[in-house]
Amino acid sequence: MTDLNGEAALNIVREGAVTTVTINRPHRRNAVTTSLLEEMGRFFAGCRFDRECKVIVIRGAGEHFCVGLDLIDQEDTDALLEVLARGDWDMGHTLRSMRACPQPIICLANGSVAGAGLIFALHSDIVIASEGTFFTTAFINLGLSGTELGVAWWLQRTVGLSMAREMAFTSSRLAASRALACGMISDIVPPDQLLAAGYAMAERITAHSLDALRLTKRNLDLALQSPLLETSYELEERAQISRAQSGALEEAVARFKDRKSSR
Structure with a gap:
């Protein structure tokens, strides 16, 4: 799948036992489209049968991890609105495939982690964030319910009842420092060290069978x-x-x- 700029919107690179999945739409702060979600779903579904990959690293290109669904890109806006109206089956399939895949998933969170980006982080096994990162639900800002696709289940178990409900009702931003304090993420590192920290964690995991x-x-x-x-x-x-x-x-x-x- 290529984006409007002619580059792949989702890059998947295997290095040894580590597979890196990069959402590659930095010009849109890595907002996701239906076609990108379909490609992610196919990748994670295939991971169930991959006996070579031990760990998956998911990241966003540029200064942001992912700001949610792309509601501006004219090529895909109508399709996204149709998806929301009938139920987000594509996103649901992707998330179920993420949790069903046997490999631990390391999420490298930077910049904005909003909407679908927050959902990806919550469905990962380990989250490492860079300084200045924030997490937000964003759904209620669109006139939708404040929770979607498992957020109510994951967020309350991750940050506690009060913080989870504040985020759902107000779409408030949870700073990386507070996310670390409540156990939502494992570590905070400088932005230029985020990728190295993710691969160091991956290396520790791949040491095991x-x-x-x-x-x-x-x-x-x-x-x-x-x-x-x-x-x-x-x-x-x-x-x-x-x-x-x-x-x-x-x-x-x-x-x-x-x-x-x-x-």
Whole structure:
């Protein structure tokens, strides 16, 4: 898919076990279109069958991560309004595919993280922000409901009831410093260090086995959705048995003993 400037609106680059997804519409502050969402949906759906990729980094080109849906671009405005009127199935498919993909997703948030941008951040596993970044819902500014596509579920679990409802009712901006304090993001770095910080985190993740990462992400997601502690006990025990039976535990113990004996 190419944008009006002739460049790819979504860049997907694989380097080893890390895949970087870049929303490449900096002239529109990376506002998304229906065609871009469709392409993102296809990518994340395919990740379920990718045995080479261990982690995904999602970012925005330029000074902003993503400001939401593009309601100005004349080429796609009518299509977007039609989508909103009948239900945002394309965006819903993309988000379900994001959460279903077994690879951990690292979101690199910078500048404005609004509307759909906020939704992408909330559906990621780890968020690292640059200094000066802010997060906002934006939906109510368009005369729509203040929550959309899982925001009510994710935001209240992420920033707490009061802050989540303030953001939904007023579209107030949550500064990166406050997002860090409430646990919405993992770290704040200078803007020129954001990409390096994301890849450093990705490198730490790729040091572990693909199947261990997949089981960990699945159990974390299921624990959020289950009201019972017993469910987590059972699922996590099954995951540990599966890994132990694969020989992974035996190999790890052998490496540990080798390190101890070499000291």
